[in-house]
Amino acid sequence: MNYIDIIIRIITASFAGSAIGYNREKINRPAGIRTHALLALGSAILTILSMDIFYDPLTKAGDPGRIAAQVVSGIGFLGAGTILKNGNKVKGLTTAATLWVSASIGITFGSGSYFIGSVALIITLIVLSFNKISKHLTDEVTIEIVLKENKSHKKILEKISETNFNLVNADLSQKDEGRLYFTFKNIDEKNISDIQKKLLLLDSIESLGILDNN
Numbered sequence: 421m422n423y424i425d426i427i428i429r430i431i432t433a434s435f436a437g438s439a440i441g442y443n444r445e446k447i448n449r450p451a452g453i454r455t456h457a458l459l460a461l462g463s464a465i466l467t468i469l470s471m472d473i474f475y476d477p478l479t480k481a482g483d484p485g486r487i488a489a490q491v492v493s494g495i496g497f498l499g500a501g502t503i504l505k506n507g508n509k510v511k512g513l514t515t516a517a518t519l520w521v522s523a524s525i526g527i528t529f530g531s532g533s534y535f536i537g538s539v540a541l542i543i544t545l546i547v548l549s550f551n552k553i554s555k556h557l558t559d560e561v562t563i564e565i566v567l568k569e570n571k572s573h574k575k576i577l578e579k580i581s582e583t584n585f586n587l588v589n590a591d592l593s594q595k596d597e598g599r600l601y602f603t604f605k606n607i608d609e610k611n612i613s614d615i616q617k618k619l620l621l622l623d624s625i626e627s628l629g630i631l632d633n634n
Contacts, residue, residue, distance in 0.1 A: 579618055
């Protein structure tokens with residue numbers, strides 16, 4: 421490998437990770453552009469080093485996957501940090517999967533397999549776009565509420581309980597950080613708008629947002 425080839429491998433891996441991370445970041449997931457880009461970059465670097473240090477192409481001696489193989493198992497620890505369980509609901513599985521895929525694509529570009537890496541990136545982005553379809557089919561929507569500083573969330577809970585909509589989950593695990601999450605099922609845009617209007621009348625709310633559930 422020459423210097424230009426190494427630079428191309430590192431840049432393409434970082435770009436692939438950034439593209440996947442952008443999809444996660446735009447829907448406010450814990451691992452975004454920087455996390456995915458750095459993960460793909462690190463995977464590519466380790467793959468390049470593994471091929472350069474532990475393998476001799478002339479004698480074909482050594483194991484070129486010696487370091488890179490550890491990335492596959494090691495990434496599980498990072499992915500586990502994005503998975504949260506609240507009651508009977510688990511969040512973050514898709515983000516954990518994208519971290520693992522980003523590392524895999526980073527290894528692919530790091531090894532110089534540009535075609536495989538490009539196809540894998542395109543398919544990953546297509547699969548992530550299916551989220552809009554699944555969200556429409558299930559009609560399940562999560563409302564993110566950002567509280568004003570030092571404001572109580574009790575009035576919000578009372579207002580939510582007054583609605584006749586199907587509340588399937590109330591995530592208060594981040595209330596100390598000023599964020600509450602309420603998931604409704606079988607609800608349309610008009611119902612969502614009605615809930616938002618009612619909640620915005622409360623002076624304890626800084627802002628409201630609509631999230632997907634992947």
